[in-house]
Amino acid sequence: MSVLNKLFGQWRGKVAEVAMTGPERNVAVLAELRALRERIPRITGSLVASSDGLLIEHDLPPNIEPTSMAALAATQLSLSYRLATTAHGGGFDEVVVHGTEGQVVIYAAGYTSLTVLAGPDVNVGRLHLESRPVARAIAGHLAIAQPPGIVQEQLNEGKA
Secondary structure, three states, X not given: OOHHHHHXXXXXXXXXXXXXXXXXXOHHHHHHHHHHHHHOXXXXXXXXXXXXXXXXXXXXXXXXXXXXXXXXXXXXXXXXXXXXXXXXXXXXXXXXXEEOOEEEEEEEEOOEEEEEEEOOOOOHHHHHHHHHHHHHHHHHHHHHHOOHHHHHHHHHHOOO
């Protein structure tokens, strides 16, 4: 192996190491998710995903794969938004899925969604009471990270 090939291989390894590191954690969003779980003990996990299914942040148990759950949440968000606008012409706020083993609630949070997983015996009214302000706070945290032009467009449309 030539010296040049060896150096090129080492350089490729360093590039791969840099590429393998994920995006920085959004500390403010993660703090919101953890505080929500502390306020409602029946919450088993939560995540924030973009409208196109990219995982932004999560506080999920180890048995749930975060990126798959983010994709599912984005799909449900899209379907729910379409259903709400078709049926009533208005926007979408939240959708509740009651399962035999628990609840899944997806809240609109600007151009993202907050998904909350809870046990079957959770008080859904309290869950809404605590989660809706968190969804608004998360939308605010993420709007700060967007370029000013996008935030201004969202404010003009009333979505931020």
